[in-house]
Amino acid sequence: MRERVQTYFEQLQNTICKKLEDVDGKGKFIEDAWQHSESGGGKTHILQNGYVFEKAGVNFSAITSSLSEPLATKLNVASQKIFATGVSLVIHPYSPMIPTTHLNVRFLQLSQGDAFAENGDAWFGGGMDLTPYYLFEEDAKHFHSVLKNVCDKHDSNFYPRFKKWCDEYFFIKHRNEVRGIGGIFFDYLKDDLEKTFSFVQDVGNSFLDAYIPIVKKRKHESYSEHEKEWQLIRRGRYVEFNLVYDRGTLFGLETQGRTESILMSLPPEVKWKYDFSPQKNSREEMLLQVLQNPKEWV
Numbered sequence: 001m002r003e004r005v006q007t008y009f010e011q012l013q014n015t016i017c018k019k020l021e022d023v024d025g026k027g028k029f030i031e032d033a034w035q036h037s038e039s040g041g042g043k044t045h046i047l048q049n050g051y052v053f054e055k056a057g058v059n060f061s062a063i064t065s066s067l068s069e070p071l072a073t074k075l076n077v078a079s080q081k082i083f084a085t086g087v088s089l090v091i092h093p094y095s096p097m098i099p100t101t102h103l104n105v106r107f108l109q110l111s112q113g114d115a116f117a118e119n120g121d122a123w124f125g126g127g128m129d130l131t132p133y134y135l136f137e138e139d140a141k142h143f144h145s146v147l148k149n150v151c152d153k154h155d156s157n158f159y160p161r162f163k164k165w166c167d168e169y170f171f172i173k174h175r176n177e178v179r180g181i182g183g184i185f186f187d188y189l190k191d192d193l194e195k196t197f198s199f200v201q202d203v204g205n206s207f208l209d210a211y212i213p214i215v216k217k218r219k220h221e222s223y224s225e226h227e228k229e230w231q232l233i234r235r236g237r238y239v240e241f242n243l244v245y246d247r248g249t250l251f252g253l254e255t256q257g258r259t260e261s262i263l264m265s266l267p268p269e270v271k272w273k274y275d276f277s278p279q280k281n282s283r284e285e286m287l288l289q290v291l292q293n294p295k296e297w298v
Contacts (some may be wrong), residue, residue, distance in 0.1 A: 001122070001193060002083060004108045006062045006178050009087045010043075012105070014060045015058040015088065017045050021056075023215055026051035026080040026141070029058070039064040044261040048268070053097070057264035058089040077121070081111040084255070086126070087204065087247060090265040091211075096231035099132035099139070100238065101211050102265070104222045104248060107197075124196045125187035128207055129166055130214075131180030131238060133231040135287045137297075139214045140181050146295035147184050148205075154199045154202045162186045167258040167294040172241050177291040179241045181298040183210075185246075205284040223268050230284050237264055 027050020028143045035041040042061030047053055062085035067077070086106030093100070109122035130143050144163070151158035166185035170178050182202070191197045242249050242265050252262035278284030 001087070002107070002109060006142070008201060009060055009062075009085055009105065009107075009159070012087050013043065013058050016045075016087075016103075016207060017058050019212065020053065020091070020137060022055075023212055024050040024052045025072075027053055027056075029056075032261070034261065035260075036063040036065065038066065042258070042261065044264060046264060050092055052092045052095070052215060055264075055268050056089070056091045057265065058087065059261050060087050061085060061261070063255065067255070068173070071251070071254040077110060079119045083109045083111075084251075088265075089206070089207075092235070092267045093215070093219075095097050095219060095221065096133040096223050096227045096283060097218040098215055099130045100235075100267075101130040103204070103207045105200050107200075122193060123188045123190040124193070124200050125189065126200060126203060127166055127185035127200075128203070128210065129160065129170060129180055129183035129185070130175045130211075131234075132287065133230060133234050134245075134283055135181070135228065135290060136214075136218070139217070140295075140297045141185065142213060143181075143210050146206055148298050150199075151184065153202060154195070156188075157165050158199075163296075170195065170241065172237060172245070174244075175237060177237070177288065178230070178238060178294055179291075181290065181297070182294060193243065208222060215250065216273055218239050229271070230278070232269055233273055235267040235270040236272045239270055242266065 005191065021028055024047065027047040029045040029047045032044040032046065033041065034044065034162055040063035042059060045058045047056040064081055064083050067080055067082050084106065086104060088104040090102050091100060100115065105126035107124050132139070148159040162184035163182060166182045169185045171184065172179060213237060249262055253259070278288065
């Protein structure tokens, strides 16, 4: 299972990067291969200063690491070795009319003594979400429709369950708002790993169908300096969530992952304005109302 999952994740990274280059039309991904201090490593693919994408990072990793005592406690397991492989991406477009997006699919397995037995404790996790700066309802409905169709193919309960989980997970407590308009989020799926692996593959394969049509629709829209300023302020919320709450960030740092690759999710430009509030009845305020009261899109 570990080898099959790892092979799929490597293929997914390459497929997504090729399509993003095609859509951008200018930027090219550079590959930065790295080794983990204990065992394994990964490949960080970064595109910067393209035509559409200001920064796009698509990470693949497959590592074996010792769980620290604090992390083992969080996982509610004894301190031991853990195998972790996955793909994680974050895309920050130039245009505030194109949303930022995030995808993660992962597989983890705990050791039994010194070995990773096939019947050892293992699980899948992942999901994807959309973080717009200006709300286009048809884009939100498209994104969520793709995810619902993927979920319904496997279990009709998946989409409502994982959509709710996503809204709860990406909640910025100190701001009392969610990070974006959500998507799906799931973790610790360990019943019938074969069926779950099939679901995870469909989630990974659906990313381009969910996101690229939105990029193509919005990439030629004009925008003002005011709208760009709002994008930079909202990017600040993205940074706050990733550094304070995101499990992937914390897990990577706890397991001595490569810091530069872990923090590739952060946008290249961002602003924090003291006590900033958008004008009443503006498009900016309309977005905030949705972020403070998550909607059902499909």
